[in-house]
Amino acid sequence: MKKNQIIFLHLFYWLLLAINNLIAVIVFDSRYNLLKFTFFVVNFLGFYANYFFIVPKFINPKKLYLSVVGFFLAVFCFVLFRYSVEEILLPKITGHGNYAKGTTFLFYFYDNIYFSSLTIFVSTSLWLFSYYSRLEKERGQLIEEKKNAELQALKTQINPHFIFNSLNNIYSLVYQNSDKALPALEELSQLLRYSTKDLEKDFIQLDKEVGYMESLIALEKLRIKNPELILFNKDLKNPKLSISPMLLVPFVENAFKHGDINGKGMELKVSDDNGRLHFYLRNSKKQRMKDFSSGIGIGNVRKRLQLIYPDNHWLEITETEDTFIVDLKIDLNTNKLTAY
Numbered sequence: 001m002k003k004n005q006i007i008f009l010h011l012f013y014w015l016l017l018a019i020n021n022l023i024a025v026i027v028f029d030s031r032y033n034l035l036k037f038t039f040f041v042v043n044f045l046g047f048y049a050n051y052f053f054i055v056p057k058f059i060n061p062k063k064l065y066l067s068v069v070g071f072f073l074a075v076f077c078f079v080l081f082r083y084s085v086e087e088i089l090l091p092k093i094t095g096h097g098n099y100a101k102g103t104t105f106l107f108y109f110y111d112n113i114y115f116s117s118l119t120i121f122v123s124t125s126l127w128l129f130s131y132y133s134r135l136e137k138e139r140g141q142l143i144e145e146k147k148n149a150e151l152q153a154l155k156t157q158i159n160p161h162f163i164f165n166s167l168n169n170i171y172s173l174v175y176q177n178s179d180k181a182l183p184a185l186e187e188l189s190q191l192l193r194y195s196t197k198d199l200e201k202d203f204i205q206l207d208k209e210v211g212y213m214e215s216l217i218a219l220e221k222l223r224i225k226n227p228e229l230i231l232f233n234k235d236l237k238n239p240k241l242s243i244s245p246m247l248l249v250p251f252v253e254n255a256f257k258h259g260d261i262n263g264k265g266m267e268l269k270v271s272d273d274n275g276r277l278h279f280y281l282r283n284s285k286k287q288r289m290k291d292f293s294s295g296i297g298i299g300n301v302r303k304r305l306q307l308i309y310p311d312n313h314w315l316e317i318t319e320t321e322d323t324f325i326v327d328l329k330i331d332l333n334t335n336k337l338t339a340y
Contacts, residue, residue: 017043021040045081049074059124145304169223170185191219252268266281268282272332276332281326313331314328
């Protein structure tokens with residue numbers, strides 16, 4: 001549901017309520033007319049107190065008790081508004097309030113559960129309509145970004161040129177009867193398996209994403225002069241954590257494509273602690289490489305982090321004349337796709 005449709009529903013509700021009050025003004029006496037006006041004001045205040053403050057904080061299908069607390073809090077706000085308008089302000093204007101003197105707070109609260117129920121129900125429903133329409137829009141963006149990531153991987157990250165070079169290097173190892181030939185073939189098969197199967201999923205296990213990086217590094221080491229300059233350290237306490245695919249890999253691929261790996265190498269660290277992932281990458285830049293941070297897949301990763309982990313990630317990219325550093329932290333316990 002679009003934003004203008006939500007606004008229309010708001011206006012439609014208040015129009016109906018205004019027409020109802022107008023009919024009452026025409027039919028009943030002036031005292032009742034004033035009460036209808038004050039009740040309209042109370043409804044308006046209670047409606048938007050519930051809509052903007054109570055429902056966003058308390059309505060949660062996964063925690064029913066919070067929803068119950070939210071309902072009674074909304075009723076309490078309605079009661080507070082009505083008492084302030086009709087039992088404090090109104091007597092100063094007309095000399096009397098709406099309820100008879102001596103009315104207990106318990107009865108007043110109980111009676112207004114009925115009178116507030118429509119306002120609370122409509123405001124809660126409209127908020128839910130707005131929330132789920134926004135969530136659906138974000139899901140659509142996630143699907144689009146995921147498709148872009150897959151296409152990017154198929155076109156550039158796992159490209160025929162890279163596969164050809166890898167096979168050529170493996171052929172040289174086989175020709176030399178090197179013990180590295182079979183492990184290299186296994187690494188290449190891991191890359192291809194990842195690109196054809198795991199990219200189709202919304203989430204994969206963390207060790208698969210890290211395993212892809214390991215396979216990529218192993219194959220890249222075949223073509224560089226000083227493979228010992230690549231320092232890779234991993235410390236995965238919970239390798240079965242879920243992560244969206246191709247969130248970490250583009251940084252590594254970007255480093256190999258644009259970094260000065262042969263000259264000054266690369267440092268890569270991946271660790272997790274209580275579901276919080278820490279990814280660190282540092283590498284030197286090639287000369288005349290101006291905008292490293294806009295390399296392959298980086299923009300896509302930024303967008304997907306905002307959509308999937310909007311308030312649960314921290315990304316800092318530091319770029320100097322000769323160095324590129326990525327420092328990324330993600331709370332993998334929470335993601336937008338599994339939100340209610």
